[in-house]
Amino acid sequence: MVQYAVLGTGSNGNSYVFSDGTTSILVDQGYSVxxxxxxxxxxxxxxxxxxxxxxxxxxxxxxxxxxxxxxxFGIPIYIHEVAQEKEAEALSRLSIPQHCLRSVKADVPFTIGPFTLGCFLTSHDSGGSVGWNIGLDNKKMMILTDTGCFSSQQCAFATEADVLFLEANYDEKMLNSGPYPFFLKKRVSGEFGHLSNNQAIEFLGSSRFHGQHVYFIHLSDINNNPSLLEDFAGQNLSVPFTVCEKGKCYGGNVEQL
Ligand SMILES: [Zn+2]
Ligand SMILES: [Zn+2]
Incomplete structure (x- = not known):
């Protein structure tokens, strides 16, 4: 059985866990121990x-x-090789012991215990940003967050995914009429920013996602509104979905169909 959880998402912290009951993998770790x-x-x-x-x-x-x-705890940390090089300063501030650092390449899968993991490039204003595919027991889970645009490669991954964690950061109207200064509006909506609610729905359409569940993640507290996204997704999707509110946890199991 594959158990997973959104341990939290949003501007305060992001972390996801995937577990077979014995071995667990985290994606991101924005929280205290x-x-x-x-x-x-x-x-x-x-x-x-x-x-x-x-x-x-x-x-x-x-x-x-x-x-x-x-x-x-000596837990290994897997970071894209380009991020290690381009964000060397941010990386050194984290003081991760050298023996815990693992360098990974995009599109080169590797295993941790029973998990197969692979990262793919995203488009964001932090060097070497990636999304992740997580495979276990023939089940596929995908995380696509913090990207200003999506690619055909990412659509192809989503077509195969059983569970998808997908950024829906902002509502275009709320961002445009909201309090952010112009440069920040440009940054968020730009090619190296974040996916909007519209882009998230468009992504699901382009990939013909037909998996078990979509979790909308990384909502902005200022430029988005969970109930607005809930309505918008409800009108446009036929697959089950959950809008993840800031800081809350959401869990599930991948069903063996
Ligand atoms: Zn983020
Ligand atoms: Zn970011």
Missing amino acids: VELGRRLSSFGIEFSSIAGVCVTHLHPDHAKGLGTIARK
């Missing part, structure tokens, strides 16, 4: 089962807890 442990235990997942953390990019909301879990 205590908070992460609390969130894991609410799903009955032992801290000691974590065999690695796969990192999307080095912005603090995704990366600020990496150093402590690496130093305290």
